[in-house]
Amino acid sequence: MTPDAEASGTGSAPTRVPVGLGDRSYDILIGPGLLAQAGARIAALAPGAACVVVTDRHVAARHLPALGASLDAAGLRHAAVVVAPGEGSKSFDAYAEVCGAVLDARAERGDIVVALGGGVVGDLAGFVAATLKRGMRFVQVPTSLLAQVDSSVGGKTGINAPQGKNLVGAFHQPSLVLADTGCLDTLSPREFRAGYAEVAKYGLIDDAAFFDWLDGNRAAVFGENGPARRHAIAQSCRAKAAVVARDEHEHGDRALLNLGHTFGHALERLSRYDGTRLVHGEAVAIGIALAFRFSAAQGLCPMSDADRVAAHLRAVGLPTRIRDVPGWTDGAEAILDAMMQDKKVTRGRLNLILARGIGRSFVAPDVQAEAVRGFLDDELVKD
Template sequence: MNSSIGSAPSGEAEPARDPRIASLTAALGARSIVLVGLMGSGKTSTGRRLAHRLGLGFVDADAEIETAAGMSIADIFARHGEPYFRDGERRVMARLLDAGPRVIATGGGAFLNEETRARIARRGISVWLKADPDVLWRRVRKRSHRPLLHGPDPETTLRTLLEQRYPVYARADITVMSHEGPQEATVEEMISGIEFFLRFSPDPPTLASQRNMHDLGNSTSSQAAASSGDEPSSPALVEVKLGARAYEISIDDGLVEEAGSRIARLAPGAACAIITDANVAKLHLPALEKSLDAAGLRHSTVIVAAGEESKSFGVFAEVCEALIAARLERGDLVIAFGGGVVGDLAGFAAATLRRGMRFVQIPTTLLAQVDSSVGGKTGINSKHGKNLIGAFHQPSLVLADTRVLETLPPREFRAGYAEVVKYGLIGDAGFFGWLEANWRAVFAGGDARIHAIATSCAAKAAIVGRDETEQGDRALLNLGHTFGHALERIARYDGARLVHGEGVAIGMALAFRFSARTGLCSLEDQARVETHLREVGLPTRIGDIAGLAVEADEIIDAMQQDKKVERGSLTFILARAIGDCFVAKKVDAGEIRGFLQKELSAGH
């Protein structure tokens, strides 16, 4: 473990006078910064320095356990065994997290506990101090107080622990390398990482269980719930902060059945018009109508054909005429009940009918739940390109019912998952690492799925709150979309060949490959992105699109019709690393053309 030089004593805090630090601690609120990692990673010594820099108190969880037990950790292991120690560790972590904000250095095994990880997600920001195996071994080999290393071959034991625990540590919100050398550099990296995390996630998803923190001790682990399917999942609530137009995103199982009562509270006595597609109507419309009837809400329904073709002038006109015929008034509500196509179409109709009506999003696909239902982008397509006609019009409520996702075809769920991955790539490397380790649980359902959706919605809500009309960093949400939209257009929006999420997946892989080839990001990060997308079954190459014969110039021409083009210049979202993307304007078309020619000539 690194030595501590001139650090503040445990529990003492130095006032933060630096405006940068004051801003960080204000954004931190009541949350603690929780350092996780293997023994020897420097959590205690670096944590003291970080706390001193931020003007926060510092506490070492292992020291607290020893004080409470009146004996060393080695003695606790020897006398009572590891399970006894882990239970005490869990209880101590719960107490420490409830008393934030502070910097907490955890023991190496604390973050492995599902309940403790859930508490940290609600009450703190986790930082993984990651160290290379050789660095760890040099730091711990001369120390005899590590009970897990008491054995004939402690180095092998340490490497085994590394293999077992690193995938779990990767779920932390932030990862910082613990190098040999001055600790000040590590502390600065931690502060920068926390600032970046807070910029994209100023508020964690508000889980219903957070309202009664004392109930957390009885909660079931998300992994068990996801794998068994027998345990109830935890609902989540995310707020999109737009002043007087703020609204909530509720994420839970069975929200369609609750829609009537929730809408009645939002707009007592209002009439409703449901806009849905033929597929959703067949599967879920009766449940929604029953819910509205139970709440005493008058309602009518407009059913459009499923598919991208419904985002057209002709269908838009038919929907508007039907809404007018239903005698909807300005104070009534439009309900968008479907995937992204229905949400965009219904939202645009609500934005224009009677110069603007309220509407509720009840998204029925994963893609719509994490992306198109949040943020107020509405619109239809032109023959010249996708989403070229539309308006920013925020919903009044979003109800993301995870139960309806069970009826999605596997291909559609995978396509929606591409948008989930996007949030990790643009600004949350820890979330991407969590997805790498937990994507199977997300696909299975339960708490892992709700966590993934809530994290995605919180990330988008934070960006929309800062940049509602895409004048700044909201453009980051278009990672992969410049390439993807062009490919969708060339494929003539034929869902049999390419659906939107698949286009985004290919686009993200292309963005990272282009970034790597131009020296912006590492080949390692580019490979991680492509490997994960392929692992879940998503395409990553233009050649993966069945029956698509295309030339580089044709793709460039399609890109020129993209709504993100400014004065003829192409705009892309490129990457410096996983979790660090940026808006690149005026990208040279010739450079993109050369890149695409190489991609197409690769033939795979």
């Protein structure tokens, strides 16, 4: 679908992207005004259900009153639990706190956990829904660009462990995703840029035409909340929905969605999930640039493609080198060790998503650690 075909007015119907998973299929709805419609849409999905909204302190101040009013208008009983913003809330302590709050609200198995926020809130609330009462329904109301195009879709839920990111979790699909594009107007420029790294990722995986479109339209995507932005979100969701429908539990090509993430997760862990230094989307941007440069160093793709990818990310203000992380001091051995604790490592073998070119990514099993270590050594001495 072309961007002109993505309706953009506040009175228009939202763009619908279906996720086909048989009796667990659900819709992603994209457009402005969906927060105000959330109550009616949840009531239609689960008549009479109560809701427990999980959100963070920043998002609660911006959007919880509107969601609460929508739930009230639909006659839905609801409670809310508010956690601290940031990656630190993807923890065992926060998980226990939210579980306790949902139980204290006397939520039944047929009630709805609503995730209102970015990727951290979605992962945490989804994991609570996956595990409480052996599985509750949940609805994603993503408020960040990163969550709207990536983490709210596909059913990956979880929390972090001291040993690494997302190591405790479950696959648990939402019943509905409501991506209100109006919420993006409240994001800081840094938050929006961080989410854009995941948008670019979809073009780099297997859709060179989409990356070409982004190259020519990035200013419009970053500009007003109009057709270009909505098209970028919808196209990203279509790409992810198609992969999830083929490979829900990441036994095959769903792993391609991890382009840049093994490098990126290692950088996040070594920066101790300090959002003042590095947020997830920035780590992914560096990871994508590293994956393309490593691919070029291994003779898999042209260096001109790696340079083009890095230039595109830099043009929107994203970091592309390890040294771009403020206060970085760790060496190649520490980065490699963190990568080896990634959940995508298989029997001690490092699996990476590499590229033969833009739009031509592939799963590379059993990548030699020594090659990665040497590459990282070189990266750390570059400006």
